Amino acid sequence: MVKYNKENLVQVAVKGEISPAVLGSGYKVKHDGEPFILPGVGGITYNVKIGDRVMSWAGDHVEPGVSIKINNKEPKGANNALNILSCIGNKAKVVSGDAKGAEGYVTGKHGGIEHVLVYFPDEVLHKLTIGDKIQIKAWGQGLTINDLPDIKVMNLSPELFEKMPLDIKEGRLQVPVVATIPPYLMGSGLGSYTASRGDYDLTTADIDVLKEYGLDKLRFGDIVALKDTDNRYGRCYRQGAISIGVVVHSNCLKAGHGPGITTIFTAVSDMIKPVIDTKANIANYLNIRSL
Template sequence: MIKTNTNRLVMQSVQGQISHPSSVYPYRLMHDGTSHILPATGGITYNVRIGDPAMGWVGDHIEPGVTIKAKDEKSNGALNLLACIGNEAKVVSGDAKGAEGFVTGIHGGVEHVMIYFHQKDLEKMSIDDQILIKSYGQGLKIQGFDEVMIMNLDPELLKKMNIKIADDGCLEVPVVTEVPAYLMGSGTGAATAAKGDYDIMTADPEANKAYGLDQLRFGDLVLLRDCDNSYGRGYLKGAVTIGVIIHSDCIKMGHGPGVTTIMTCKTAKIRGIKDSNANIAYYMEVK
């Protein structure tokens, strides 16, 4: 059984409001050169939630459930940096006040945090409703694995992931698939992986089928091969990163399902174990 420094971590409030979808130019250019008018990020997405397919939606960068953002830039920076997948969230204003959910992802670029709530609670929510998150998890470490960096992950969710230590000293982490570094696109080269995400490119149908990308779901755990997310996002042969699928497939060149990093190592101290249940919805018992 793994041991962590959970008892030394700090739990702190961060807060944002449900953000309105935004648009300046109506058309989105697909990788085949065609233009489309589609729903995209922000707002309350009523019919897409964690555990659902991340592929095939008539949309672009769709964020499941509820999207929040703080209006002040510095506050929003802290919201995106400190909120971790699995953190408790509670509505603190509006008709849905008191409803409880949990963080499902952090989306870079738009700087959004996504949250799961029950459908009955979504129906009571409105744009600008305030949602408070008990941020908890940044600085999490597994004892004896100093070379493995953990980020953006609630300690209680880590416990539910059934991570084991193999006889050869590697951490065995459940994942639904492995993705090669050459398929990682938008977001590569970012200065930090401690917030936001980066995209798996999906313009190649053969690669999608070969690596099971066409079967990805919101909340799936995936292993990124030869990807180092220690101090940014880049290529390093032998490095291993574990991430969570947080937004849908995209039509833009260089984009696709978004991955928020939860674990990374410059060496092969992490091993992926194929498991079809390796999904946040399963661990959080979403019905």
């Protein structure tokens, strides 16, 4: 196993409640000018799951599983803590309602609306209701790799880190990915001041380019490499840099949008080597389902 500073990572409880589904008051407009009204963010999404294809749904920014957020009665900064400190693979527990005591996993973080996305098994989903409270044992921010401290790790739990088939060879971190994305396809979320919250989007207006890179077949939970992207202190283009992320929400129809990607590794040199592996999905690593 790749050695890291596990004993120094702080575990802290953060809590949110299941957010209602959210829609605008009218039509949105696709990148080709066609208006649409479709399901989007928030709520409990019963039939969209980690491991499903992201491009096939009649929806826009659909979040698989359960979407949680802090309500407005909580102290200022509480939702920042929920979204930033929660890491993919952290354990989540239902602490109110009919499903109290049930456990799941954080599977992603969505910017803009600032939701944390959580997987629960089907038998739990059908007991949940809007407003139920979910507590997360948040830890992972601050994780560093002992032999490669210049690789910035973020949004990645120790639980998931230890289950990923990572290796270090010739001074480079070998990371399994399903695909590599060129920088010119990254859109909404560029320029943000931090990649330790939320996500940013693969743009999907050009289907021929997506097919060229095998991106038309992406799934929720897929791990991907972002070429020439520096996510250390925000999200920007930098030649020779590389970032690794997890696909967290569905395709989007607005210009400059598409499947969301939450960053887990980034470096400005060639210290990270993506290795193509069709099984590189958090559903496999967390034993959610076999793909």
